[in-house]
Amino acid sequence: MNHETAENRAPEPREPEPREPELGPGDARVCRRQPEELDEIQQSGRHPEYRVDLERVRFSPYFSRLSAVTQVISQAGASPLIHNRLTHSLKVTAVARTIAVAVDRTLVGSAPSLSGELAPGGCDAVVVQAAASAHDLGHPPFGHLGENVLNRIARETLGLADGFEGNAQTYRIVAALDVCDAAAAGLNLTAAVRAGLAKYPWTPALEGLGFDASPGGARDLAPSDLPPGLKRVGETVVARKYSAYFLEQDDLDQARASAPALPPWAQTLECSVMDIADDIAYSIHDVDDFYRAGILSQVAVAREFRGFIDNAAALRRLDTPELELGRTRDRAGESLEALRRKIHRDDPWIADDDAFEAAVRVVTEELVEGLLSTVFDGSIAAERRLSSFTSRWIAHFGRSVVAAPTGTPRTGLISLDRRAWHEVKVMKFVHKQFILNRPDVAMYQRGLSRVLVDLVSAFTEWLDDVHDQKRVPRRLIEMVELATAGYARLATTRPHLLEDTSGDALRRLGRGRGVIDYVASLSDGQAIAVAEALNGRTDRLWDIGQSL
Template sequence: MTPSPRTRRREAETETDRSLVADHETPFRRDLERIRFSPYFARLSAVTQVIGQSGAGPLVHNRLTHSLKVAAVARTIAVEVRDDLDAAPDLPPEYVCDPVVVQAAASAHDLGHPPFGHLGESVLDWIARDQLGLADGFEGNAQTYRIVARLDVCNGPAQGLNLTAATRSAIAKYPWTPAVSSHELPGDALPPGLRVRGDQRGAAGGGRELDVRKFSAYFLEAADLAEAREASHGLIPFQQSLEGSVMDIADDIAYSVHDIDDFHRAGVLGQGAVARELRGWIDGASALRRESADELAGRGAPAGSALELLRRKLRIDDPWIADDDVFAEAVRAVADDLVDGLLADEFDGSISSERALASFTSRWIRHLRESVVLAPRENPRTGLVTLEPLAWHEVEVLKFVHRHFVLGRPDITMYQRGLRRVLVRAVKGLLAWLDDDLDQAHVPLRLRELVEMATDGYLELARERPEGVPPIGAGETRKLGLGRGVLDYVASLSDSQAMAVSDAIDGRPDRLWDVGQRL
């Protein structure tokens, strides 16, 4: 089959890399294999997705099984998008989609998740900012980019996996650093992950102060991300590459559906509570709209209040697609299939309950996958592709079910408070060891290497400080290198390794041999 003009353009972009691989390989296939053969990728099998393993039936998802399913969904979407783009060759140059690039980005997207998932991310971010003086904190997406660009190794450069610009750009889900300025934004619409501080949301012009909550590169990797972005022709600032958008959508689809799968399997998603909230909103939508936000968030708020707050948030954050009628249709669709369907029968580990769960999952994955369309042009709130309005709202409602009925449970919160102490103890213990003149010679070699690598990076950053990066004072590079190196080390542990390191530092001899291989 003769390659389309769009496919030939993508191949031409990587022509200089072809001499590095065998004749039957391609640069993008090499990217995918380097990611999947990485120890950072294998580690994901021992990192929690949301909840721990259940006692009955097949295991629930971990970060590795999640990543594999995201990659599978992403490839299917990418093939369909590529075929649509090839049928429209007059589109601008940024409209290019290689399924292998998408697979590589999807496989890599969670590499930076620390032990205990999003909880670990928030704890390490607090430590980084408040205890270690790292202005860019800790962010899972930025840690992913740091791994592929700097921390992981392959048979080639001294640092990083030497991935193509296309794959690095696709991995950058939030393609900016914490140094982003409101003056750089192409209009008033803010990309996901950026917020306006205080009450400046409606302010005109570029004088707004931004709260950067999500980003895909630390200051140390800012130049590498900029280089990758420059090769993605035609993208407006802060806009994902098309291949990155496909990866992001596939992640949303898998996250929203497979987490419901896990919660039902583990028996933590009760039909009664979900039914009260969803049906309460459907039956009382008009009355709920007349309530103030404080009344909706207060104790004793009527059923449906949390869902009404979600509707209002979507209207504020995403007016380009949020629609009240479509939101109502999405709530009814989820209520009918989830409340009256899947949750109507308790999961008991039987083959019939497995079949019902598989039917629910495959039906929703297929529906959402087939709802991917080209997005409105030049809108930083979305990438170059998005979901049709109904599917977009359904994903938001499914994610709401996850957040509202599972993450806020007292038993899960109690467990997470304990996990916070595990990470704090590990970081502080390793920092104290590195600062111990009598015993620092016995610090694990890998940890010392990571500290040296980070310190060298901050020395270079101090010499060539890009615009927006906070100044690095004399003598600060060592301190910053220590902090970043320890975070790199702790973030590379599995859940059980993090617990073992924490216990060993605390003097528990029964966990000593659990950490021997890691150290």
């Protein structure tokens, strides 16, 4: 695979150590919601404030829990070598740190998008590590399936207008739910690290983003006018992704104030690095997992990719609507054509048919006709092939980071170059098209969705049971009380976000958010075991006790 083109060849890193931004005690980036003084040991070494944040994240029980939360497919159903949320987070952190060091040495200050005004602390590698380590803390049981199910329950059943979102749950954990001995609530992280977590730096209310998101106000906005995570529905803009619930909006605003020159929808530089590292890890490690598990069919993938390569011009002329392309899978290549059209619709700032076709060809060569042509049998030779494939692609993507163009909300302060950007899209297409859409995976996921529905229903009923309320798990009661207090504050500070500010309404919201917080904090195994116990089907009573 030859990726060393003039466009994506990054400058060689210089030898000197990364710049050390001079941060005074009043610097906005090191501010915490609750002031605290570091002890003598904590104050030693470089970046003391940020290293404390990194340690708080990694010593958190929410971080440990990620070892038992599904990434895409369960370890129990495949192999212990399959990625879980913890191993994914560790690898994102490793990739992110490498990119951060290179960006700070070679790019910061060299482009308008990376000026000291927009990136006031440069690209601090420790901030990036802390944000990358924490970025998936809020993922509920069963991966993205759990996220979608809890969002539907939160909105439609519990009346929570800000629903459930994994990124917002992460922010809620570090700001309110987790604990450390230095603060009354949350991990009390620095503003730089909290802002580094905000991939989608808004709440569902979309306040202050610089455009009219109300009905009729978005009439002229195309998908390319909107940052990732926002979409236009009719004549209204809605948040598909967001980094804070209404309860944490003030906390997020305070964190974002550490980079006041950034547009309100833009990620900080460290957040952009974390986001790109996450994309890289997803695109490569998902393929790693599916290859190991033996569920990525070389025949099916080859048919689609070869169909596109052989018929690209004819596919481009089809008048079939984008959403209908590939639905029946009768014509090979249609699903890739749908992806090509989606890129042009959403991201014209970087869309390029030559780059897309080149990406399809190199993925065909490296993955379809390369890695997948030999069945993974667990041998040393198979491990070597997989390791070579993974390390080669990660290194290539890491070398392909460039300063992003100005004038588009579709990217952060940095981006992958045109070729690598399209390659990531094509690699992620493999995962979505040939794994998530499989009927057997869908059937398994529907069963898991029932577990979450049953858990929320059972805990809500238990809280309402006047005859048995005293035996509700103490942690659930604490989470309800914390959420209720939060809604009471919101009724005073931002009452327009609540339809009803009466005491009964606030208690209902607090109960709903508390139940969602509690269920989302379980691991996959805990969720299944607790659901069985609540339905009277368990012989593991003492194991269940560890979940509560």
